[in-house]
Amino acid sequence: MSLDVTQVLLSAQSADGAIRKHAEESLKQFQEQNLPGFLLSLSSELANEEKPEESRRLAGLILKNALDAKEQHRKNELFQRWLALDAGAKAQIKGLLLQTLTSPVASARSTASQVIAKVAGIEIPQKQWPELIASLLSNIHQVQPNVKQATLETLGYLCEEVSPDVVDQDQVNKILTAVVQGMNASEVNSDVRLAATRALYNALGFAQVNFSNDMERDYIMRVVCEATQSPEVKIRQAAFECLVAISSTYYDKLAAYMQDIFNITAKAVRGDEESVALQAIEFWSSICDEEIDILDEYSSEFTADSDVPCYYFIKQALPALVPMLLETLLKQEEDQDLDEGAWNLAMAGGTCLGLVARTVGDDIVPLVMPFVEENITKTDWRQREAATYAFGSILEGPSADKLAPLVNVALNFMLSALMKDPSNHVKDTTAWTLGRIFEFLHGSALETPPIITAENCQQILTVLLHSMKDVPNVAEKACGALYFLAQGYVDAGSASPLSPFFQDIVQNLLMVTHREDAGESRLRTAAYETLNEVVRCSTEETAPIVMQLVPVIMMELHQTLEAEKLSTDEREKRSELQGLLCGCLQVIIQKLGGMESTKYSFLQYADQMMDLFLRVFACRNATVHEEAMLAIGALAYAAGANFAKYMPQFYQYLEMGLQNFEEYQVCAITVGVVGDLCRALEDKILPFCDGIMTQLLKDLSSNQLHRSVKPPIFSCFGDIALAIGENFEKYLIYAMPMLQSAADLSAHTTATDDEMLDYTNQLRNGILEAYSGILQGFKSSPKTQLLMPYAPHILQFLDALYNGKDMDDTVMKTAIGVLGDLADTLGVHAGPLINQSASSKAFLEECLASDDPSVKESADWASIAITRAVSG
Numbered sequence: 001m002s003l004d005v006t007q008v009l010l011s012a013q014s015a016d017g018a019i020r021k022h023a024e025e026s027l028k029q030f031q032e033q034n035l036p037g038f039l040l041s042l043s044s045e046l047a048n049e050e051k052p053e054e055s056r057r058l059a060g061l062i063l064k065n066a067l068d069a070k071e072q073h074r075k076n077e078l079f080q081r082w083l084a085l086d087a088g089a090k091a092q093i094k095g096l097l098l099q100t101l102t103s104p105v106a107s108a109r110s111t112a113s114q115v116i117a118k119v120a121g122i123e124i125p126q127k128q129w130p131e132l133i134a135s136l137l138s139n140i141h142q143v144q145p146n147v148k149q150a151t152l153e154t155l156g157y158l159c160e161e162v163s164p165d166v167v168d169q170d171q172v173n174k175i176l177t178a179v180v181q182g183m184n185a186s187e188v189n190s191d192v193r194l195a196a197t198r199a200l201y202n203a204l205g206f207a208q209v210n211f212s213n214d215m216e217r218d219y220i221m222r223v224v225c226e227a228t229q230s231p232e233v234k235i236r237q238a239a240f241e242c243l244v245a246i247s248s249t250y251y252d253k254l255a256a257y258m259q260d261i262f263n264i265t266a267k268a269v270r271g272d273e274e275s276v277a278l279q280a281i282e283f284w285s286s287i288c289d290e291e292i293d294i295l296d297e298y299s300s301e302f303t304a305d306s307d308v309p310c311y312y313f314i315k316q317a318l319p320a321l322v323p324m325l326l327e328t329l330l331k332q333e334e335d336q337d338l339d340e341g342a343w344n345l346a347m348a349g350g351t352c353l354g355l356v357a358r359t360v361g362d363d364i365v366p367l368v369m370p371f372v373e374e375n376i377t378k379t380d381w382r383q384r385e386a387a388t389y390a391f392g393s394i395l396e397g398p399s400a401d402k403l404a405p406l407v408n409v410a411l412n413f414m415l416s417a418l419m420k421d422p423s424n425h426v427k428d429t430t431a432w433t434l435g436r437i438f439e440f441l442h443g444s445a446l447e448t449p450p451i452i453t454a455e456n457c458q459q460i461l462t463v464l465l466h467s468m469k470d471v472p473n474v475a476e477k478a479c480g481a482l483y484f485l486a487q488g489y490v491d492a493g494s495a496s497p498l499s500p501f502f503q504d505i506v507q508n509l510l511m512v513t514h515r516e517d518a519g520e521s522r523l524r525t526a527a528y529e530t531l532n533e534v535v536r537c538s539t540e541e542t543a544p545i546v547m548q549l550v551p552v553i554m555m556e557l558h559q560t561l562e563a564e565k566l567s568t569d570e571r572e573k574r575s576e577l578q579g580l581l582c583g584c585l586q587v588i589i590q591k592l593g594g595m596e597s598t599k600y601s602f603l604q605y606a607d608q609m610m611d612l613f614l615r616v617f618a619c620r621n622a623t624v625h626e627e628a629m630l631a632i633g634a635l636a637y638a639a640g641a642n643f644a645k646y647m648p649q650f651y652q653y654l655e656m657g658l659q660n661f662e663e664y665q666v667c668a669i670t671v672g673v674v675g676d677l678c679r680a681l682e683d684k685i686l687p688f689c690d691g692i693m694t695q696l697l698k699d700l701s702s703n704q705l706h707r708s709v710k711p712p713i714f715s716c717f718g719d720i721a722l723a724i725g726e727n728f729e730k731y732l733i734y735a736m737p738m739l740q741s742a743a744d745l746s747a748h749t750t751a752t753d754d755e756m757l758d759y760t761n762q763l764r765n766g767i768l769e770a771y772s773g774i775l776q777g778f779k780s781s782p783k784t785q786l787l788m789p790y791a792p793h794i795l796q797f798l799d800a801l802y803n804g805k806d807m808d809d810t811v812m813k814t815a816i817g818v819l820g821d822l823a824d825t826l827g828v829h830a831g832p833l834i835n836q837s838a839s840s841k842a843f844l845e846e847c848l849a850s851d852d853p854s855v856k857e858s859a860d861w862a863s864i865a866i867t868r869a870v871s872g
Contacts, residue, residue, distance in 0.1 A: 003030055005041045009055035027062065035081065036089040039066060043096040046108060046115075053105055060111030067118040073703045079122050094119060098135065101150040102142075109150035116154050121161030133158075133171050140178045145189040152182050152192065156199030164206045172206045176220075179203055183223050183239075190232045197227050197238040204245050211250050221246075221257050228264050233273050240268065240279030247286040252308050262317055266324050274345055281328065281348045284321060287313050288355035295359070314359045321356065322367040325349045329386035332425065346386070350393045357397035365402055368394050376413070381423035388417070388426060392433030395440045400448040407437055407451055415463045418478070424471055431467060431477030434460075438484035444491045452485070457497045460485065465508045468527075472520040475512060479526040482509075483533045490537045498534070502542040505534055506549065513580075519573065528580040532587040543598045546591060550605050553588065554612060557581040561615050575621040582616060582627035585609065586634045593638025606639055610646045617653045622663040629657055629669045633676035643677070644684040651688055658695040664706035667699065671712045678716075678723035686724050693720065693731050700738055707759065711766030714739065718773020726781035728774060735770070736790050743767050743793070747800035761808050764801060768814040775821035784825055791830060794822060795837045802839040802846075813855045816847040820862025823869035831869040840866075 003026060011023035031038045045051055045059035067082060069075045082090075097119070100112035116132075123129040136158075139151040155175055164172070181187075182196025200220075210216040224246070227239035243261065247254065254261075261283065268280035294310045314321065328349030333342070357364045368390050375387035391410065395403060414437075418430045441451050452460065464485070467478035482505070489496045498505065509531045518524035538546050560578050563570075589609075592602035613635075616628045632650065636643040654677075657670030674692055677685055685692075696713050699705050717735050721728040728735075746764045751757035771794055778784050801807050801815055819840055823830050834840050844866065847859035 003041075005045050005059070006051055006055045009045065009058045010052065013054060013058060031066070036085055039063065039085075039093055040089055040096075042066075043093045043100075043115075046112060047096040047100045047103075049103060049105070053107060056105070056108045057111060060108070060115055063115045064111070064118055067115070067122065071704070076703075082119070082122050083126065094129065094132075101139065101154065102144070102147050103150075104146060106146070109146065110153060113150055113154040113157050117157030117161045120158050124162050125166045133167070133175065137174055137178055140182070145192050148182065149189070149191045149195045152179060152195040152199045155179060156195070156202045159199070159202040159206055164208070167206065169209055173210070176200075176203060176207055176210055180220055180223050183227050185226050185230075190230075190235060193227070193230065194232065194235050194238060197235055197242060200224070201238065201242050201245055204242070204249050211253050217250075217253060218256075225257075225260060225264060228268065228276075233276060236268070236272065236276045237279055240265075240276060240283065244279060244282045244286050247283055248290060251287070251290040252311070254313070255311055258313055258317070262320065266320070269324055269328060269345075269349075277328075277345055278343070278348050281325070281345070281352050284314075284317075284325075285348075285352045285355050288352070288359045291359045292355070314356055315363065318356070318360060318363060318367060322353070322364065325353045325356070326368070326371045326386075326390060329353075329389050330382055332382055332385060346389070350389045353390065354393040354396065357394040359397070362398045362402045364394050365398050365406070369406065381421075381426055384417075384421065385423065385425045385429050388414075388429045388433050392429065392436045395433070395436040400441055400446050403441060404448045404451065407441055411437070411451065411456065411460075415459060418463055418467050418474075424474060427467070427470065427474045428477055431464075431474055431481050434464075435477060435481035435484050438481055438488060442485070443488035452488070452497070454497055458501070461498075461501050461505065465504065468508055468512050472515075472517050472523045475515075476521045476523045476526045479509070479512065479523070479530045483526075483530040486530070486533045486537050496537065496539050496542075498537070499539060499541050502534075502538065502545050506531065506545060509534070510552070524577070525580060528584055532584055535584075535587050535591050538591060540595065540597055543592065543595060546588060547598060547602065550585075550588060550592070550602065553581055553584050554605065554608060557585070557612050557616070561612070561619075575619065575624050578616055578619065578621070579623045579627045582613070582624065582631045586627065586631035589631060589634040589638055593634065599638065603639060603642070606635060606642075609635060610650070614649055614653065617656070622660075622666050625657065625660075625663075625666045626669050629666070629673050633669075633673040636673070636676045636680040640680050641682065641684055643680050647677075647681070647685075647688060651691070654688075655691060655695060658692070658699065661699075661702060661704045661706075664709050667705065668709045668712055671696070671699075671709060671716050674716050675712075675719040678719040682723050683725065683727070685720070686727055689720060689724060689727075689731075693734070697734055697738065700742075708762075710742075711759075711762040714742065714763070714766035715769040715773075717770040721770075721774040721777035723777075725777045726783045728777055729783055729786060732774075732786060732790075735774075739767055739770055740790075740793050743797040747797055747804060751806065757806060760806075761811050764807065764811050765814050767797075768811065768818050771818050772814065772821050775818070775825040779821075779825045784827075785829075787826060788829055791822060791826060791833055794818065795833055795840065798843065799837060799839045802843040809850075809852050809855055812847060812850070813852070813858045816843065816855065816862050817858045819844065820858065820865040823862070824865040827869050831871075834866060835870060 008023045008026050011019050012027060014020045014023070027038075030041075042059040042063045046056050046063065048056070067078055069078055094116075097112050097116050100108055101116075103109050103112070120129060120132055124132070136151050136154055139147050142148055142151075155178065159175070167175075179196050179199045182192055183200060184193075187193045187196070207220070210220065224239055224242050228236055228243070230236050230239070243265075265280040265283055269277045272280070291310055291312070291314055294308055298310075326349075328345045331345040331349075333344050333346075335342075353364075353368070372387045372391045375383040376391075378384055378387075395407075414430050414434055418427055418434065421427050421430065437451065441448075461482075464478050464482050468475045468482075470478065486498060489498055509527050512518060512527040513524050513531075515523065518527070535546055535549070557578065560574050560581070563574060566574060589602075592598040610632070613628045613632050616624055654670060654673070657666050657673070660666045660670070674696075696716060699713055700710060717731075717739070720731075742763065746760055746767065749756070749760045751760050775787065778787055798815055798819055801811065807815065819834070823834060844859060844863060847855050848863065850856050850859065
């Protein structure tokens with residue numbers, strides 16, 4: 001098909017919608033009919049110096065999107081499509097891309113860099129395009145700075161796209177040499193130096209070997225530190241970004257450089273542009289993160305053979321680091337409280353101070369308190385706000401013993417400031433600090449005498465409820481403080497000090513949700529979240545007040561459903577409100593449906609509630625669907641078998657949720673609700689099981705569904721089998737092979753990182769829960785023999801898990817439970833198989849000796865069942 005590509009690309013950017021649409025369709029058609037020709041004409045457009053910059057830029061962008069996508073399944077398709085192209089066409093495209101790196105037009109070079117890296121990401125792991133890195137490195141010796149700059153940019157993107165283990169060390173060394181040379185102070189062209197500094201940031205993951213060599217590491221660190229002193233702001237910022245990345249990737253190699261790094265970060269924080277100073281603070285926040293992780297992992301039982309020792313860099317730097325951070329707190333901006341995305345020096349300094357407190361605990365208190373005491377009563381609002389922020393920042397980390405006396409003195413002062421301080425900034429930070437006091441120093445788990453007593457509780461509530469009428473940002477923080485205050489009484493039982501004020505609290509929170517300006521500063525959301533928390537920790541005594549909330553919240557939800565002809569903006573606000581109201585009803589359902597004294601009278605509202613939830617589903621919005629689904633799950637749990645009457649109407653929405661691949665969170669929640677329904681309805685769910693099982697099996701076979709939904713689906717098989725017992729027979733031939741192949745896969749997965757290991761364990765747990773539910777469902781049924789053919793495979797899976805040695809406690813508990821279920825359900829038929837199982841005896845002994853009481857309890861039960869089966 002002949003097509004003037006330039007003209008079509010320009011039309012695709014036209015202000016006229018019709019012209020734009022027609023151009024986009026032409027491009028799409030060209031792509032579908034002749035992919036090699038399509039990609040070739042785009043790369044020719046990008047490389048052609050006579051073409052307009054706009055058409056070249058779009059050509060590069062479309063090329064990039066033809067090679068990569070966010071969703072994994074789509075990404076794989078695009079990879080395969082590229083690899084299947086004719087080798088000649090690919091070579092031509094790659095040649096044109098490399099040629100574009102020499103273009104005088106910066107945007108064309110930059111786009112070509114990104115596309116080359118995408119191609120490299122596909123080909124290098126396949127051992128294709130072996131000459132790429134050498135040909136890029138030969139460009140570095142070009143005299144023209146623009147070629148050098150584009151090549152370094154390409155090397156940076158390449159390191160982002162390609163995994164270090166597919167590039168051999170010799171090439172890694174050459175890439176790093178080229179990059180570090182480009183960063184050197186002797187490089188006169190600042191664009192080249194900036195591209196090199198940004199490239200190093202991406203290449204750090206490749207430098208493991210180089211960082212283990214003292215001379216090479218010294219050289220890299222020297223060049224990075226020198227770049228932090230460049231006359232160009234962007235280079236200084238990029239160099240500090242490299243230091244931040246080095247602090248987390250090579251923490252254990254930093255000891256020799258810390259004094260120098262302290263000096264350059266302190267200089268930047270005190271005197272450089274904000275973008276540079278922020279990265280300098282980020283370096284110290286990152287060191288805190290590393291040390292918090294190390295100390296958490298070894299929970300201070302520190303041994304010489306720990307993987308990464310803690311060097312206590314923060315502890316050593318404390319006397320100089322804390323004063324530097326306290327100075328930043330005085331650099332607030334006039335309107336920072338009103339802008340949700342605001343991030344400035346004062347906020348970064350306070351955040352870092354909070355991390356320092358978590359890293360060193362009590363040691364920070366004597367360094368911060370003089371600053372607080374000196375500034376808290378000053379006339380300048382900045383000093384009062386900074387003092388309050390400093391105090392609030394250090395409340396997590398130090399021990400309650402150390403902080404309680406200070407907080408007891410500060411509390412009255414803070415309550416007075418929240419009522420009377422003339423500055424909104426100070427009130428905002430004061431309310432936030434009170435929230436932190438209630439979050440970390442209040443609750444039944446603390447050993448110290450309570451901060452909140454019968455005497456001061458009324459005063460605290462009076463101030464917080466008064467502050468909820470203040471400007472939105474202050475009111476939002478006051479709601480947050482009340483949230484943590486209520487949370488501290490979750491286990492208070494019947495004697496909650498909040499009970500006498502309960503009615504007042506609820507009314508005030510409802511008033512906040514109706515404020516004209518409740519859309520600002522997340523105020524409405526905060527009020528509902530706090531209301532939910534207040535309901536969660538209500539008691540038998542305050543249950544009647546929670547009951548009065550039911551018709552109020554239902555009425556509000558009803559009103560959102562009546563609104564017609566809304567603008568997009570109004571529709572979005574309505575969806576947000578519906579989500580909040582459904583969330584609130586869910587908490588109320590769980591509370592009232594879980595107390596014997598209120599359950600019966602509460603369930604009289606069930607019909608009306610269900611009607612509202614079904615109407616909410618008609619408003620298409622993922623967040624609202626999630627909240628309504630969760631509320632229905634709670635209602636089913638409370639109503640038990642009586643929920644059956646809603647199933648005919650509800651079923652279509654349940655099916656819709658299970659089919660929702662796009663918004664996979666909705667799908668995952670719906671799968672969870674199927675579990676709730678199974679527990680509530682038991683065998684009354686049978687008429688709907690064909691549809692549900694068909695949909696769940698479809699979900700499992702789909703490569704479009706997000707992997708996180710698969711473990712709950714397996715677990716759901718177990719819920720269904722438990723609910724319908726031997727009626728699960730007709731699903732065995734579909735469900736069991738699925739479980740077997742997933743079990744084989746998950747038993748032999750070597751987890752490359754923590755995230756993968758977590759997921760693998762979730763998957764294993766889901767599979768084991770399915771086996772457990774199926775085995776228990778068939779127990780004492782004449783059809784237990786149907787499970788015999790699957791028993792050897794289940795035992796093999798348990799053997800593989802035991803021998804793999806990487807299961808967590810949850811999987812261990814479920815696995816030993818499955819061994820018990822197998823023995824319990826199949827009885828003497830399972831005995832010989834269990835005896836032959838390579839590791840069942842060792843596995844049982846290990847679980848019986850476990851420190852985890854729940855693992856031990858499962859093992860005790862399994863032991864009895866196995867003894868019966870083996871000796872029977």
